[in-house]
Amino acid sequence: MGERADILGVLIDKVQLSQIESIIANFVSRAEPHQVVTVNLDFISRALRDPSFRDLINTSSLVVPDGIPVLWAAKLLGDPLPQRITGLDLLHACCRLAQGTPEGIFLLGAEPGVALRASRALCGWYPELPIAGTYSPPFGEFSVEENSLIVDLIVSSGAQYLFVAFGCPKQDFWIREHLVELGVPVCVGIGGVFNYVTGRVKRAPRCVQNLGLEWLVRMMQQPRLAKRYLINDLPVLTRVISHKLLSAHGVNNAGQQSAGQLFTRSGGLRRMTPRE
Template sequence: MRAGAGHAPVAADGCLAMAAGPKDPAGRFGPFGPGRTAKPVQSVKSALPADPAQAARPGKSAAPAGAAVPRQRPRPDKATRRRLRRRVRVAGVAIDPMTETEVVDHAVAALKRGEGGHIVTPNVDISRAVARDEALRRLVEGADLAVADGMPLVWAARLLGTPVPGRITGADLIWSLSEAAAFYRYPIYLLGGPPGVAEQAAVRLVDRYPGLLVSGVDAPPYGFEDTPEGYERIREAIVAAGPRVVFVGLGFPKQDRLIAALREELPGTWFIGCGSAIAFAAGAVRRAPEWMQRSGLEWLFRLLSEPGRLARRYLVDDLPFALRLLTVCLFKRLFS
């Protein structure tokens, strides 16, 4: 076993070595934390099949050609679950008015019942895509929880008189849900980012939360979803690892289509479509200072950091959409 300075020990086979679980940090997890003990879960080594032809399990057919990632399948109890929650509709997207702590508590309570789910974090870019594509709208609506990752959506909800508590990003949830997973010994899986980034994110998460079980990490090659073999390799690796929480950082809608395809095989697992959160957690990409996050200027920080990649998305596509959204909401507030 080898260990780097300041990092969790890493076994010779590449698996992260985990320490004993921590105590509940000051009752962070509300009614689901203090005084509760979870049984240890064995960490599972994850590896993609060396031969794609070996990826398909007996009795399981690969995704059909031209549709490597199947469409989302409806869950029978979805309507019942939604009626139990009050959602706020902003820019055509139904948002759950929850705090980050409430999201974590909701997921933990479901995990204790053996139930999984899907968290989507709509921002301006996702809202713009949903407004133009009915299939993407259904994809977002099919998630168990939708929380606002974007201050324009928070501001729009306030203007409409249906405020949400605040912004909740995938970059925040990767830490808070991992903290809860460490306490309850629920193994997590990190999927996304360039090669090596998910591994580094796992090391940093374990450094922060000793006892966190990382059942696998993976960096799918570009275009993996275009072939049945590419999708099947990812599916096999995740199912074999058996995680209870999976962070999928492949960007919308790719990550959420993959989540929709995997949920039936892992019904007791929570999937979080988290965009760049894995890269943020790894330290490969810097996040904006907190004051910029709070004031809705994180997009500007990212634009200045990666102008070539983000200029069109932010300045040509998202900014006009956000301004129109806020203008419409203001008029509704003033004249309705």
């Protein structure tokens, strides 16, 4: 992958939506497992509180900005990203690549029956789409037996694309923990995207999305998200603005280097490769 933007130590690939299919096709052709992460403000908020989550993001094969506020943050910091790329964008890109091939897609997670309904909706849009399987495990921490069952289902399905809807950060840590044994070329944590596919949750109009206010529509549809958006996520933008103001006034020393710069220079953290 090429250049990455650095938002408070969280590294995000500077890629265009038009490049996504070729990047994913390359992952599949290499037949090696890759983790893809879709970063919104909640991911950055969690990464600031949890270094292990930040490291997971920074060592993933592909990291895309899933939210206009993430683009705002990158631009404010003078390290702009080309455009927003959502989990739904990634799902459709994989469906286009998989259609008419034996390269199956596995949908994992969400509430009981949602993954199955999502697979049927996708097949309505992509009639020749090979669905390798669907499974909605129980909520909560998985037992050793449940984890083994999930891994066995995916491996035996021969899936080339895996979309995991456990929510952040559970889905992303689960993918990382099992990435090598799964051996799936494209593994994506996708959050609530299955609900959009099935129509259980309506997306905001395009004009609202472009204004960066889709979070407000989601909060109105799902009030439980209010705490996440208002208490956890908004302070990220405040921190970005503070960082920008301090930089503009020349406040800079070795202790204020970006985490991304420190990792690169120390050699202590680099992007994971599937064989490591």
